[in-house]
Amino acid sequence: MASISRDKNGTKRLVFNDHNGRRHFLRLGAVNAKQADLVKSRVEAIVSTRILGQSLDAETSHWLADIGDELHEKLAKTGIISGRTMFLLGSLLDQYIATYSGGKEPGTLVKWESDKKRIVQFFGTDKDIKTITRSDCSSYKTWLYQECHLADSTVGRAIRGARMFFTAWVRDGILSRNPFDGVKGSNAIDESRNHYIPAETVKLAMEYCPDAEWRVIFALARFGGLRPGEIFVLKLDAIKWERDIIIVTSPKTKLHVGGGQREIPIFPELRPYLLDVAESAREGAVYVLDRLRERTTGKAKTPNLGKIVTDILERAGIPKWTKPFVSMRGSCETDLAEILPIQTVTAWIGNSPKVAQKHYLRVLPSHFEQAVKNGALFDKKHQGKQAFHTGNHDTKPTNSDGAKYGAASVGNGLSAIVTTNKKAVNCSVLQFTATMCKNQIDQVGLEPTTKGL
Numbered sequence: 023m024a025s026i027s028r029d030k031n032g033t034k035r036l037v038f039n040d041h042n043g044r045r046h047f048l049r050l051g052a053v054n055a056k057q058a059d060l061v062k063s064r065v066e067a068i069v070s071t072r073i074l075g076q077s078l079d080a081e082t083s084h085w086l087a088d089i090g091d092e093l094h095e096k097l098a099k100t101g102i103i104s105g106r107t108m109f110l111l112g113s114l115l116d117q118y119i120a121t122y123s124g125g126k127e128p129g130t131l132v133k134w135e136s137d138k139k140r141i142v143q144f145f146g147t148d149k150d151i152k153t154i155t156r157s158d159c160s161s162y163k164t165w166l167y168q169e170c171h172l173a174d175s176t177v178g179r180a181i182r183g184a185r186m187f188f189t190a191w192v193r194d195g196i197l198s199r200n201p202f203d204g205v206k207g208s209n210a211i212d213e214s215r216n217h218y219i220p221a222e223t224v225k226l227a228m229e230y231c232p233d234a235e236w237r238v239i240f241a242l243a244r245f246g247g248l249r250p251g252e253i254f255v256l257k258l259d260a261i262k263w264e265r266d267i268i269i270v271t272s273p274k275t276k277l278h279v280g281g282g283q284r285e286i287p288i289f290p291e292l293r294p295y296l297l298d299v300a301e302s303a304r305e306g307a308v309y310v311l312d313r314l315r316e317r318t319t320g321k322a323k324t325p326n327l328g329k330i331v332t333d334i335l336e337r338a339g340i341p342k343w344t345k346p347f348v349s350m351r352g353s354c355e356t357d358l359a360e361i362l363p364i365q366t367v368t369a370w371i372g373n374s375p376k377v378a379q380k381h382y383l384r385v386l387p388s389h390f391e392q393a394v395k396n397g398a399l400f401d402k403k404h405q406g407k408q409a410f411h412t413g414n415h416d417t418k419p420t421n422s423d424g425a426k427y428g429a430a431s432v433g434n435g436l437s438a439i440v441t442t443n444k445k446a447v448n449c450s451v452l453q454f455t456a457t458m459c460k461n462q463i464d465q466v467g468l469e470p471t472t473k474g475l
Contacts, residue, residue, distance in 0.1 A: 024062045024069075026055075034058045038065055041072035046100045061093075068102050087152075087198060109196055111154075112147030118187055127273060129251075137183035140166070151191060159184070159205045174208035181207030217349040218356060218384045219244060221291065223340060227331075230338040234299045235311050239327060241295035242310075243347050246286060247354035247371040249274060250327045250347050256310045258303060261288070261296055268296075272372055286370045352382035359383055 024038035036048040036058070048065075050058055067082045078086070086094070086103065098105040115138045123131055144162050145154065162184070166177045185202040192200050224244045231237045242248045242256070251273045260269040267285045288296065299310055309315055331346045343349045351371070355378055358367040364375050371378065 024066050026050075026058045026062055036062055036065060038062075038069065040100060040102050041069055042101075044101075048096055048100065065097070065102070068097075072102060084198070106152070109151045109191075110147065111145055111149040111151050112142055114151060114191065114196075115141065115187060118190055122190075129274075133179075133183065137180060137187075140170070140180060141184055141187070151188070151197065154201050156201045156204060159202045163205055163207070178207035181205055216345065216352060216381075216384070217343050218386060219343065219349050219353045221245070221357075224350065227334055227338045227340055228295075230334050233313070234295070234302045235314050236330070236334070238295045238299040238310060240331075240350070241292050243350040244354055245289050245291040245295075247351050247358075249351065249372075252372075253327075254309075254311060254315070257308055258300060258310055259308075261300070261310075263288075270372070284369065284372050348381075352384060355382045356384045356386070 024036055027035050027037055029035060033052050034050045036050055037045070038048070039045050048061075050061060053061075064082055064085050068078065068086075070076075071078055071082075091106065094103075094106055097103050119131070119134050119138065123134075141162075144165055145158070163177065163181055166172050166180055172180065181202065185200065185205075188197065188200045188202050191197045221244065224240055228237045228240050231240065239253055242253045243250075246268070248256070248270060249272070252270050255271055255273060256268075257271075260271070262269065266288045268288060270284050270286055272282065272284065296310075303310075303312055328346055332342055335342055335346075355367055355371045355373075358370065359378070364378065368375050368378050371382070373382070
């Protein structure tokens with residue numbers, strides 16, 4: 023059994039015998055009686071489990087995990103518990119990237135390294151991850167805003183990246199809880215960076231492209247909706263002229279179920295640029311960007327096409343687009359969505375309706391013009407019903423309207439019309455319906471007809 027004694031200066035000490043019978047004196051300092059009794063009960067529980075050869079109960083385990091390093095070190099010196107193992111942040115981050123990098127795309131690894139660099143810069147390489155609190159993680163988020171001057175969406179990705187690392191360490195049993203849980207990162211989209219690029223603007227930029235390969239880069243992005251990585255790996259034999267399709271291989275979605283390849287039509291705006299690059303290709307060329315790939319020293323890595331696009335736009339006198347390939351891809355999807363079902367469009371572009379709505383589809387000035395000027399904007403078959411609910415008391419149903427809606431009104435009751443829009447009841451509709459009901463009553467009376475009489 024353990025006991026608490028008081029020193030002359032008012033501080034308290036714990037006296038106990040360990041599992042081997044050795045006597046120990048543990049200075050607790052200036053703590054109150056309740057705190058001292060808690061330490062006493064926990065030490066007695068630890069010694070008992072050591073004597074019986076049992077595991078610690080969950081409550082005592084959590085207590086040991088939460089106490090400060092000073093008290094934990096004092097207990098470890100008595101031999102009743104083991105000393106804490108340091109889990110250094112820098113080495114664990116390196117270990118995570120080395121363990122999970124297999125099969126990941128280069129872009130994913132670049133992001134992981136970027137997240138690692140920020141985390142280490144803020145917390146330090148030798149920081150013990152067990153000492154990182156939720157408050158520290160909130161301070162990290164503030165630092166990303168105030169010191170790194172990152173946008174909302176970038177901060178959101180950084181927070182989610184950090185949470186991913188700590189989630190793995192919880193899964194490995196190093197941590198009991200994730201300190202980044204509850205630290206929210208924005209998932210907002212900066213619409214000011216997304217642009218709708220008219221086809222005429224892209225064609226103007228093509229006039230300043232150095233060769234056919236660069237013209238087809240613009241064409242595949244704007245008139246085919248391809249990503250830069252998809253353009254870079256596109257092969258000449260993937261263009262099926264006889265079927266009017268292109269088989270697109272997607273490095274980004276190749277790990278998704280059925281996401282490795284998709285087929286898109288050879289759109290009329292795209293065909294001349296594909297023909298141009300095919301006719302100018304060298305003998306034995308495999309890729310559409312044969313010469314450009316050669317200039318990248320044969321590395322299986324997508325060059326920074328966006329930087330060169332920006333240079334071309336500058337020579338053409340066109341204002342720079344913040345994200346040129348995302349903007350051209352989004353413009354292509356927006357145009358297609360104007361005339362084709364969304365499931366068809368997203369199958370060709372290689373995303374989902376949800377992603378298209380959030381990241382790619384744009385509201386155009388022409389939409390406003392159409393809404394204002396087009397008198398037949400809505401489906402004509404609903405225009406008669408619309409007149410019933412507009413609240414315009416000068417609108418009267420015509421005979422054709424009566425023939426169309428009268429029987430339905432009598433059969434379904436007035437509530438079907440009145441309750442649809444209680445604030446905009448059309449008196450003409452009520453009068454018309456009452457007349458139809460009267461005609462029915464005059465013919466058969468209030469009582470139902472009786473057969474055989």
